[in-house]
Amino acid sequence: MTARPLASMSVDLDNLWAYLKTHGDPGWQRYPSFLSSAVPRLLEILGEHGLTTTVFAVGADVVREDGAKAVNEISAAGHEIGNHSFGHEPWLHRYSRTRLEDELGRTEEAIITAGAPLPVGFRGPGFSVTRELVEVLAERGYAYDASTLPTWVGPLARAYHNRTAPPRTDDDGRDELFGGFSRVLAPVHPYRWRTADGSALVELPVTTMPLFRTPIHGSYLLQLHEISPRLARGYFKTALRLCRVRGVSPSLLLHPTDVLGGTEAPGMEFFPGMAAPGTRKVAWLGWVLAALRAHFDVVGTGEYVRRRDPRRERAVTRLDSGR
Template sequence: MTGRPLATVSVDLDNLWAYLKTHGDPGWRDYPSFLPAAVPRLLDVLGEQHLKATVFVVGADAVREDGAKAVNEFAAAGHEIANHSFGHEPWLHRYSRDRLADELSRAEDAIVSAGAPKPSGFRGPGYSVTRDLVELLIERGYSYDASTLPTWIGPLARAYHNRGVPAAARDDGRGELFGGFSRVLAPVHPYRWRTAEGNALVELPVTTMPLLRTPIHGSYLVQLHEVSPRLARGYFRTALRLCLARGVTPSLLLHPTDVLEGKEAPGMEFFPGMAGGSRKTALVRWALRTMREQFEVVGTGAYVRRSVVRRERSTARLDRGR
């Protein structure tokens, strides 16, 4: 215990094939992987800062050799392993309840088979969350979800992402990627989803800039850093100051792409910030160090265990279709 307010750090262990799949590149079916390059780097960065993060793992990777090895290495280093779905389809909100239950179950089995405990936290790919999802997570004994990104830029990010997607691949959910402008109204503080039956599940949003509601997670910082290192660092410092002033728990999200060079992720030329791998890794180190100067930084599961979350929101707000 440090007396400082809590903040959280997590890693979505999205793999190369998952990015290609979302972008409509048929090469994803070969399941290309950049985990052997990214995982040691992420472990080093977190280890240097003496941080225990939460790593959201995709089940389809956990059943493969390199993914299972990643699960073992993160778990051995003391990081929490959480569920990031089995097939990493950002249009999870379109799934039937039965298909969604199967998706959760298959990912859990893969994670446990890879040597980690059954997960107690979930994050939907593409920040997908529905009432069915919340209810199923409660039924399956989860303590929290971390799928919301309270921002207004979803349609802009979607347009940027989809500009190179083949026309034939645009009708399966990519037209709804990252949500709509209405997400700016979602809470930025942690809260509890409350069901009609009275059950509850903690929601830990990925933090966006208080007031402005613009993203502050690793990929956005990397993109800003390419424009101006001073701008990126000033932007992040301002976000942390606003979090302190408004009592917001910063929940920083990282991805493997935040520490990789473009040549280590072939086919991802469409993705922003894929230049300058060593500079990117240095930026992530700086961001984590800056957080630790002002906050006690823990994983998402540790935050939920240590905090009393009083804010509530009814799952009636969640349309079953979105």
């Protein structure tokens, strides 16, 4: 019997305040949280499917009581905890090296204090990655980064966290966010960054539809499902079929909002899919996970990086290659 192909999945534990912050709602400063609703529900559905995943946690949550409790419970249930920055600012690419180290270090400390192992995986908020970030991650002993979304759908990618970032000018470096790396030629397969000092860091892109490069993460699938369940099922089945044909290991990204109804996320009415009741979302997510599991062995992103076959992997020395 031959081994089934591998797929990976992860959850970005973006909290209510992070969405409000990105949206520019000053209410975020009170750090409203929906983790006590979202985390048990996520753990339940993962348990039902017998799945272990990777949960990228935000440091500013983990230093708080409910965030620490969430990380502790998630880790105790056998899932990997990754680093999703401290302040969850999608403009991480503008940070100085010192500030990046601070973002990473404070989050690592909070995660350990909460009782989980030191993280070896990182995902930047808003899919931002820079040369400096990769170097800092490699120096700190991270095994992988999972911050790229190889899509040509730039406006959608920018809308992904539905951010209304601070006003920008045309030459302000926004390109770094969704420019070269997220173009149609950016790899969907994992690859390795080689840094100046010769160390390597695996990049595991969030999978987009092979060939078409349109998103297939949970929130996008949910939006399609709200338009037409039949369309959403067909779309995801097509994505999985193309992954198999093209030899792509899908990496599915989920968020707490994929299981929460609007009343559980007050103030997030602006966010796509929040009108759908939580029960409908959970049922749909169950279908998505079952479809994924039907053809792939599904593991967390860290486990995937450990088990992947690196023989055909490209090594990338320049972060701006492809520009």
